Amino acid sequence: MKLIFKILKGIGVLLIIYQFVSWMAMGIIYKEGKEQPMSDVQGFVVDDKGNIIIGDGFYQIIQVYDKEGRFVTGWQPKTYGGSFQLFLGENGTIIIEPSRSAETLYYNLNGVAITNKEIKIATNNLSNQKHYTLKGGMFFPKISKEENGHTKVVVAQNLLQNLLKAPFPFLGIGAFLLLFFGAQETMKKIKEFEKKNTEK
The missing domain is CATH 1.20.58 (Methane Monooxygenase Hydroxylase; Chain G, domain 1)
Incomplete structure (x- = not known):
C-alpha cells in the first residue's frame, strides 16, 4: 500500500x-502568427470561404485554418485574460465579446482591429458551421466535418503540440x-x- x-x-x-x-515552454516558443496548441476552446466559426476560426481561452488566442485544415495565422485579441464569445460578423469580420469587458471587439481574418462598430453578426453565423463539430474536449480538441455521409477530421494538431499544451x-x-x-x-x-x- x-x-x-x-x-x-x-x-x-x-x-x-x-x-x-x-x-x-509555450511562453518562450510562441510567436505571433505561429500555430499554438489548442486548449480550452471557447468556440469556433466558419466563414463563407470555409476558413475555420478557433478561439482558445487558455492561451487567449484566435487561430485561423483554411478549409483543408491548414494553419493560416494566429493572433491575440484584447480579452483581458478572461473567457470570451466568438461570432462571425458581416463580410467575414470576427466579433469577440470578452467576459471581462463591456466592449465588443472587431477584427479581420489577420487580426487587424476594425474600428467600425456598426458591424452586425452575420445571418449565416451558424449555418456555415452546422456540418462541423468540435470533439476531443480540452485534451485533444479537433474539428470534424460531416460530408457526404462521412466524418472527416479537418483540424487536429500533432503529437508535439498536444504534449506541450497546458x-x-x-x-x-x-x-x-x-x-x-x-x-x-x-x-x-x-x-x-x-x-x-x-x-x-
Whole structure:
C-alpha cells in the first residue's frame, strides 16, 4: 500500500511539473502568427470561404485554418485574460465579446482591429458551421466535418503540440493526488501516535 501511495504522489508531482513546464515552454516558443496548441476552446466559426476560426481561452488566442485544415495565422485579441464569445460578423469580420469587458471587439481574418462598430453578426453565423463539430474536449480538441455521409477530421494538431499544451486540469489532478495521499499519510501517523500513547 505504501508503494502505491508513493507512486500516486509521484504522479501528482509529475503532473504539476509538466503543467508549469508547458506554460513556460509555450511562453518562450510562441510567436505571433505561429500555430499554438489548442486548449480550452471557447468556440469556433466558419466563414463563407470555409476558413475555420478557433478561439482558445487558455492561451487567449484566435487561430485561423483554411478549409483543408491548414494553419493560416494566429493572433491575440484584447480579452483581458478572461473567457470570451466568438461570432462571425458581416463580410467575414470576427466579433469577440470578452467576459471581462463591456466592449465588443472587431477584427479581420489577420487580426487587424476594425474600428467600425456598426458591424452586425452575420445571418449565416451558424449555418456555415452546422456540418462541423468540435470533439476531443480540452485534451485533444479537433474539428470534424460531416460530408457526404462521412466524418472527416479537418483540424487536429500533432503529437508535439498536444504534449506541450497546458490543459490546466493536470494541475488540479496533481494537487488533488498530493493533498489526498498526503492527508492519508498524516492521518495514519496521527493514529499511530494515538495508539502509542494509549498503550503507555
